[in-house]
Amino acid sequence: MVVIAPHWPLAAAAVTPGIPAVVVRANRVIAANPAARLHHVEPGMRRRESQGRCPQLEVLEHDPDRDARRFESVVSALEQFTPRVEILGPGRCSFPTRGPSRYFGGDTSLGEQVASVVDSEIAHVFGESDCPPGFRACVGVADGLFAASLAAEILSSAPSGRSDRSHLVVPANTSNKFLAPMPVSALRRWSAPIDDGEHLVDLLWRLGLRTLGDVASLPASDMLARFGTDGARAHRLASGHDERPPDTRPVPPESTIETELDPPAERVDTASFVAKTMADEMHARLARDGLACTRIIVEAITGAGESLSRTWRHEGALSANDVADRMRWQLDGWLSSRHKPTSGITLLRLAPDEVVADVGRQLGFWGGQALETERAARALARVQGLLGPDAVSLPERRGGRGLGEAIGKVPLPFVDLNDPDRKVDSPSADAPWPGRLPAPSPAVLGCRSVAEVVDANGEMVSVSGRGDLSADPAVVVWSDGSKSAVVSWAGPWPLDEKWWEPQQHRRLARFQVVLSDGGAHVMSISNRRWQHEGEYQ
Amino acid sequence: MLDGVVATSLALGLASRASVEGSWVAFVGLDLLCLPTAEEFGLDLTHVALVDDPGDQWANVMSTLVGAIDVVVTSTPERIRARDGRRLAARLRERGSVIIELKCGPRSAMQGDVVLSVDRQRWYGLGWGHGCLRSRRVTVNVSGRGAASMSRAVDLLLPGDSGRPEAVEQAAAPEVFQTYDTVADVADLTARLATKVAARTVEAGA
Numbered sequence: 001m002v003v004i005a006p007h008w009p010l011a012a013a014a015v016t017p018g019i020p021a022v023v024v025r026a027n028r029v030i031a032a033n034p035a036a037r038l039h040h041v042e043p044g045m046r047r048r049e050s051q052g053r054c055p056q057l058e059v060l061e062h063d064p065d066r067d068a069r070r071f072e073s074v075v076s077a078l079e080q081f082t083p084r085v086e087i088l089g090p091g092r093c094s095f096p097t098r099g100p101s102r103y104f105g106g107d108t109s110l111g112e113q114v115a116s117v118v119d120s121e122i123a124h125v126f127g128e129s130d131c132p133p134g135f136r137a138c139v140g141v142a143d144g145l146f147a148a149s150l151a152a153e154i155l156s157s158a159p160s161g162r163s164d165r166s167h168l169v170v171p172a173n174t175s176n177k178f179l180a181p182m183p184v185s186a187l188r189r190w191s192a193p194i195d196d197g198e199h200l201v202d203l204l205w206r207l208g209l210r211t212l213g214d215v216a217s218l219p220a221s222d223m224l225a226r227f228g229t230d231g232a233r234a235h236r237l238a239s240g241h242d243e244r245p246p247d248t249r250p251v252p253p254e255s256t257i258e259t260e261l262d263p264p265a266e267r268v269d270t271a272s273f274v275a276k277t278m279a280d281e282m283h284a285r286l287a288r289d290g291l292a293c294t295r296i297i298v299e300a301i302t303g304a305g306e307s308l309s310r311t312w313r314h315e316g317a318l319s320a321n322d323v324a325d326r327m328r329w330q331l332d333g334w335l336s337s338r339h340k341p342t343s344g345i346t347l348l349r350l351a352p353d354e355v356v357a358d359v360g361r362q363l364g365f366w367g368g369q370a371l372e373t374e375r376a377a378r379a380l381a382r383v384q385g386l387l388g389p390d391a392v393s394l395p396e397r398r399g400g401r402g403l404g405e406a407i408g409k410v411p412l413p414f415v416d417l418n419d420p421d422r423k424v425d426s427p428s429a430d431a432p433w434p435g436r437l438p439a440p441s442p443a444v445l446g447c448r449s450v451a452e453v454v455d456a457n458g459e460m461v462s463v464s465g466r467g468d469l470s471a472d473p474a475v476v477v478w479s480d481g482s483k484s485a486v487v488s489w490a491g492p493w494p495l496d497e498k499w500w501e502p503q504q505h506r507r508l509a510r511f512q513v514v515l516s517d518g519g520a521h522v523m524s525i526s527n528r529r530w531q532h533e534g535e536y537q
Numbered sequence: 538m539l540d541g542v543v544a545t546s547l548a549l550g551l552a553s554r555a556s557v558e559g560s561w562v563a564f565v566g567l568d569l570l571c572l573p574t575a576e577e578f579g580l581d582l583t584h585v586a587l588v589d590d591p592g593d594q595w596a597n598v599m600s601t602l603v604g605a606i607d608v609v610v611t612s613t614p615e616r617i618r619a620r621d622g623r624r625l626a627a628r629l630r631e632r633g634s635v636i637i638e639l640k641c642g643p644r645s646a647m648q649g650d651v652v653l654s655v656d657r658q659r660w661y662g663l664g665w666g667h668g669c670l671r672s673r674r675v676t677v678n679v680s681g682r683g684a685a686s687m688s689r690a691v692d693l694l695l696p697g698d699s700g701r702p703e704a705v706e707q708a709a710a711p712e713v714f715q716t717y718d719t720v721a722d723v724a725d726l727t728a729r730l731a732t733k734v735a736a737r738t739v740e741a742g743a
Binding site: 372373375376378379380382383386387391392393394395397403404406407409412422424438439440441442443444445446447472488489490491512514518519520534536537 | 543544545546549559560561563569570571572573574575576577582583584585586587588589590591592594597598601602604605606607657658659660663664665666667668669670671672673696700
């Protein structure tokens with residue numbers, strides 16, 4: 001069974017449901033509440049675009065810590081059904097239903113009860129008596145995690161008018177029938193552990209495999225032969241199996257890490273500091289055995305003898321940082337919840353619950369750079385903290401005719417540096433832009449001010465409306481009065497841009513000149529005024 | 538430290554060499570830098586960050602970036618405090634980044650391990666009323682301390698016909714110049730010195 005709390009980032013932030021609100025990360029909307037959906041604000045939009053559609057929109061920054069912390073209360077409410085709740089991520093959890101569903105009167109009845117308990121918890125997060133519509137829990141029951149999460153997502157992505165159904169039960173052994181009509185793009189979801197889902201889905205679609213049923217009908221060996229392990233995994237998922245065959249290998253007992261905390265940790269920061277070293281240690285021990293873990297158990301024992309335990313699960317292998325994050329979220333959830341432990345934590349235990357052979361990951365050619373990029377991103381964020389939000393910027397290819405216009409600057413807050421597919425191109429970058437100066441470009445943009453360029457007789461050189469030059473340029477007079485003789489030159493290269501926009505209309509003629517000191521410059525004349533555009537410094 | 542008439546191009550040439558190998562490059566206080574030129578020199582734009590105006594926080598910004606970012610290109614403000622200079626020097630020793638400093642004022646605030654300066658440049662491709670700039674030949678004087686203490690001169694095309702820095706045909710050049718025949722080698726030298734030379738000191742001009 002998979003339980004999804006829809007729009008969880010917004011529920012965690014406890015934004016009043018009637019106010020349109022979105023959560024953004026790196027300038028992209030990642031969650032929008034039903035009120036915002038009414039204004040056609042959808043996840044994936046740029047921040048500016050969403051604000052354009054709904055000016056009164058409340059914009060919140062993405063905060064995974066807050067999401068995870070608040071989710072703890074929902075998970076602990078589910079403990080009345082089963083102790084084996086696994087958290088998949090903030091807003092999503094799952095548990096095996098075979099035992100509980102017999103006790104609570106079948107899958108359907110269990111689904112109803114779980115949904116009503118989670119609803120009341122969500123209502124509590126909002127501080128209201130009733131769960132606002134659109135935020136109600138969605139429960140999916142099916143044979144495997146993939147099918148169950150898909151069932152839950154179907155409910156949560158239904159139009160916000162969903163109020164009649166809180167759960168979708170796929171009867172046992174019919175998951176493959178349930179999955180068959182689903183579009184192949186379902187393989188791209190978070191619940192499908194496929195490394196390059198985007199690419200695989202695109203390829204399958206172009207090959208004419210439009211539904212999961214199409215994929216499942218192919219022989220598994222062919223999928224493996226043609227698409228590699230990702231293909232084999234996609235086939236397993238599409239056929240309603242788990243993503244890998246059950247693995248009964250025992251977890252090496254020595255990979256469990258225990259740390260006693262003395263004095264007992266009452267605060268999250270002290271505990272999470274220890275958690276980080278524990279995560280690194282566990283990761284190192286598992287790596288020594290060639291293993292990676294996909295599920296961890298975080299346990300804490302308090303000074304009063306209370307024992308807290310929670311399982312976190314991830315579809316791919318968890319890295320040391322992922323483990324540390326989850327431990328921190330969990331500790332934060334415990335220590336800041338309503339039912340917080342009566343005394344500080346004295347013992348922390350971290351145990352891998354499910355391990356898989358670490359097949360390693362073939363990083364891209366520059367993949368090893370991820371760590372460096374992360375380090376650079378942190379340093380840049382600190383500089384931004386020192387100087388202000390617009391102080392740090394990153395280049396973006398935009399295209400343009402003017403010097404230096406072809407590459408613009410985007411402030412750091414609008415860019416997600418840790419995105420491995422980060423692009424520096426905007427759509428107009430590939431256009432040909434006739435009228436550009438040919439390479440090489442000057443290294444420094446107009447740093448000197450020029451008074452005029454004169455010909456051999458001392459008359460100012462001008463360019464007529466038809467692009468005719470009055471005389472050959474001979475001397476450049478700088479505004480401080482000094483003069484430099486022109487050794488060679490070329491031009492005029494006229495430029496007439498945006499004549500349809502009176503405000504931005506620009507008309508000028510550019511020259512390249514080499515002066516007597518050997519330095520090369522770009523000069524331009526516009527409205528009988530000379531300007532220094534750039535220097536080849 | 539880079540000095541002379543083509544300092545910016547030389548800095549881009551050095552930084553691009555590190556950039557194609559995946560290093561991050563930051564430009565601090567160079568708001569007039571023309572980014573398309575940087576790309577023409579081979580800089581990987583996905584690994585470039587710009588801090589246009591560090592204001593009076595220059596020393597703080599630099600010590601934050603050093604260590605996290607491999608190559609920091611900057612123009613040093615004319616006055617930095619002795620304490621800031623020492624702190625930055627200590628961080629450089631510890632972290633192994635490279636600072637490429639463009640000399641803008643009358644004298645530099647830091648004393649680098651390697652000083653490159655150019656006093657002669659010659660452009661090709663532009664005539665009297667025709668043609669366009671294509672390539673430039675410069676003579677780079679390399680001096681410095683430690684391994685670089687013997688001063689040398691290197692002829693380079695900056696840029697060459699390919700748009701990137703190139704070595705000049707070595708046939709005519711004296712033998713002693715061949716050791717550092719491309720900007721790339723100079724970049725290697727800079728990087729090596731940055732990591733190996735322990736006694737890097739920064740003298741602060743107050």
